[in-house]
Amino acid sequence: MRKILAIVIIIFFTGQINSSAQSIDKIAGVVGGAIILQSEIEMQYAEYISQGNKPDPELKCVILQNLLTQKLLSQQAIIDSVTVEESQVDDAIDRRMRSMVSRAGGEERLEQFLGRSILQYKDQVRGDIREQLVANKMQNKITENVSVTPMEVKRFFESLSKDSLPYINTEVEVGEIVMYPKLNTAEKGGARAKANDLLDRIKKGEDFAVLARLYSQDPISAAEGGDLGFFDRTQMVKEFTAVAFKLKAGEVSSVFESEFGFHIMQVTERRGEQVSARHILIKLEPTQSSMDRTKAFSDSIYKGIITKKITFSTAAALYSDNNETKYNGGMLLNEEDVENRSTFIPTDKLDPQVFVVIDTMKVGSYSTPIVFKAPNGKIGYRFLHLKSKTEPHQANLERDFPKIKIATMADKTDRVVSEWFEKRRATTYVRISPELLSCNNLKIWLTPIK
Numbered sequence: 001m002r003k004i005l006a007i008v009i010i011i012f013f014t015g016q017i018n019s020s021a022q023s024i025d026k027i028a029g030v031v032g033g034a035i036i037l038q039s040e041i042e043m044q045y046a047e048y049i050s051q052g053n054k055p056d057p058e059l060k061c062v063i064l065q066n067l068l069t070q071k072l073l074s075q076q077a078i079i080d081s082v083t084v085e086e087s088q089v090d091d092a093i094d095r096r097m098r099s100m101v102s103r104a105g106g107e108e109r110l111e112q113f114l115g116r117s118i119l120q121y122k123d124q125v126r127g128d129i130r131e132q133l134v135a136n137k138m139q140n141k142i143t144e145n146v147s148v149t150p151m152e153v154k155r156f157f158e159s160l161s162k163d164s165l166p167y168i169n170t171e172v173e174v175g176e177i178v179m180y181p182k183l184n185t186a187e188k189g190g191a192r193a194k195a196n197d198l199l200d201r202i203k204k205g206e207d208f209a210v211l212a213r214l215y216s217q218d219p220i221s222a223a224e225g226g227d228l229g230f231f232d233r234t235q236m237v238k239e240f241t242a243v244a245f246k247l248k249a250g251e252v253s254s255v256f257e258s259e260f261g262f263h264i265m266q267v268t269e270r271r272g273e274q275v276s277a278r279h280i281l282i283k284l285e286p287t288q289s290s291m292d293r294t295k296a297f298s299d300s301i302y303k304g305i306i307t308k309k310i311t312f313s314t315a316a317a318l319y320s321d322n323n324e325t326k327y328n329g330g331m332l333l334n335e336e337d338v339e340n341r342s343t344f345i346p347t348d349k350l351d352p353q354v355f356v357v358i359d360t361m362k363v364g365s366y367s368t369p370i371v372f373k374a375p376n377g378k379i380g381y382r383f384l385h386l387k388s389k390t391e392p393h394q395a396n397l398e399r400d401f402p403k404i405k406i407a408t409m410a411d412k413t414d415r416v417v418s419e420w421f422e423k424r425r426a427t428t429y430v431r432i433s434p435e436l437l438s439c440n441n442l443k444i445w446l447t448p449i450k
Contacts, residue, residue, distance in 0.1 A: 028064055030431040031071035038433075040067060040128065047096075050113050051103045061439030064432075068442075072424060073135035082141060084133045087230045087274045092129050093122055094229025101223045118224075142420050148408045156408040157397050166395045168403070171344040173387040174358055175312055175330035178322040179298045179369075180380035181290035188257075188284060195255045195262035195282045202252055208266050211280060217261070218281040219377075226266075226278035233273065240265070244275045260284075260376075286379055291371075298369035298381040306366060312385050321380065330385065342402055344390070354384065361386040 026038040044063045049055060077083070097118065104110035107118055114121055148156075198215055202208055209225025216222035233241050239258040247253060247267040255262050261283040269276040286294075301319055304310045316330025325332060334342040336349065347355060357367050361384075369383040390399075397404060432442060 026433065028433050028436060029068060030429070031068055032075050032428055032430075034071040034075065036064065036067045036071065043124065043128075046114060047100065050100055050110060058439075061436065061441050064436060064439070065441050068430065070131060070135040072421070072428060073138040074131045076424070077134045077138040080138065080141065082134060082138050084130065084137060087271050088133060089126065089130045090276070091230045092133060093126060094224075094227065096125070096129070097122065098220045098224065098229075102220050107223050139417065143413050143416055146409070146413050146416055148405060148412055152412070153401065153405045153408045154397065156411060157395075157404050166403075167392065168346075168390075168395055168400060169392050170347045171390045172347060172350070172358060173343045173389075174332050174345065174350070174354060175316065175385035175387055176322065176325055176332060176354075176382055177298070177301065177312070177316050177320045177330055177385075178325075178372075178374075178380055178382045179294050179301075179319065180321045180378055181286040181294040183284055183287065183290050187287050187290060188262075191262050191282045191284050192255065192257075195264060195280070198280055198282075199252075199255055199264050202264065208252070208278065208280075212278060215282070216280040217283045218279070221279065221281075224278075226280055227268075228277050228279060230269075230271065230274045230276045232275075240279075244277050247275075247277075283377075291379075294381050295369065298383065302366065302369055302383050312366070331387070343387075357384050358386045363387070363389050 027035055028038045028041055029036040041060050041063050045060055048059060101107050101110050101118075104113060111117055111121075116124075194215075198211055201211060209227075212222055212226030216226050218226070221228050231244075233245065235241075236244065237258050237260070239256060240263065243253050243256055243263075243265055244267060247265065249267055249270050251267055253263070253265040255264055257263070261281055263279050263281055265277050265279045267275055267277045297319075301310075301315050305312050305315055313329035316326050320326035320330055328341070328343075331343045332345060332354070334345045334349070350358075353372060357370075361367060363386055365386055367384045369381045371379065372382045373379050393399070395404065436442060
């Protein structure tokens with residue numbers, strides 16, 4: 001974002017020592033009627049470190065700048081009646097906690113690092129997360145009508161000096177056909193029996209959350225007693241959704257199956273079209289026989305493609321088990337340009353497992369089926385198709401129009417947001433602790449009044 005604010009900053013700082021010689025929480029900044037405490041900065045910084053990042057004290061300056069911006073947006077949101085549902089706050093907290101627990105290696109280790117319980121931390125961050133969501137919604141409202149025409153894209157491109165034109169690295173279009181082993185009834189028997197045994201224990205009075213922590217094979221939710229937070233009908237696989245929206249609060253499901261394995265679910269709360277639930281997952285582990293069957297089937301599809309009995313895109317639609325790519329002709333999407341459904345992916349952004357395979361392939365060729373492990377831990381067979389490959393080049397309007405359109409949109413959005421902040425500058429009162437005025441990024445707000 002550009003130099004968003006040029007608000008007059010008045011130095012403000014309080015710090016006292018109590019009888020125990022401990023510092024009272026300091027005020028790091030003030031925006032309008034909102035106070036930013038030093039503890040808010042420290043809490044976000046601690047979360048950053050808990051995610052496995054290296055210490056970087058300068059990040060505290062960035063955190064404060066984000067908080068100043070967040071406060072300004074949230075205050076305008078009150079005026080414009082921009083709000084978020086409490087279920088959205090719950091969901092955001094749950095997502096954050098699952099990520100933090102996973103990165104820290106478990107609840108206990110995270111609590112040791114944070115120096116407080118998970119419940120205490122959730123209570124402490126709730127207000128800040130709600131404010132973040134409101135601020136994001138307010139900024140989206142400010143920019144909701146921003147769009148660009150082809151002529152604006154052309155003018156933006158022509159305004160760039162030749163020396164500043166970006167250099168586009170090698171990009172590839174890669175397709176995939178993924179096949180996971182399909183277990184027969186006998187091969188599923190062990191997992192089903194284990195799930196049924198756990199269900200019997202729950203019915204006899206054992207605690208659902210304790211059993212989830214001990215036995216669930218969902219690596220994220222198990223650490224939180226199987227808690228999945230709130231979700232709607234679009235966020236889970238159909239089998240899971242069907243069960244979740246039939247159960248009443250407090251009810252426990254029978255054992256049911258999805259593509260991930262066997263589940264036991266308990267709905268903990270219902271809010272309109274959203275449900276909060278927890279579950280126990282017993283995964284279906286592939287047997288050697290199921291892997292052999294999958295290998296034989298993937299080999300047959302591969303041979304059908306190279307002998308031109310079936311096209312790659314048709315085979316992907318009919319046989320691939322990756323629902324994210326099968327309806328796209330099997331083509332992987334550029335995760336940084338999903339909105340435009342771009343299939344051109346910079347080689348440095350490719351999954352390393354994919355890059356290793358396609359690096360020596362010729363355009364138009366196919367790799368033979370090989371075993372691979374998906375991000376969700378599932379094991380199967382996959383073969384790839386290198387559809388196209390572009391050489392490194394300096395950006396040009398005809399060849400790179402989608403990328404230039406994105407840059408044009410970002411530039412226009414920044415200008416709209418900057419103009420909004422400039423209008424707020426004259427009427428917003430801001431103070432920053434003198435200890436933090438050495439942060440270069442905070443000087444764009446303004447020069448302190450003497």
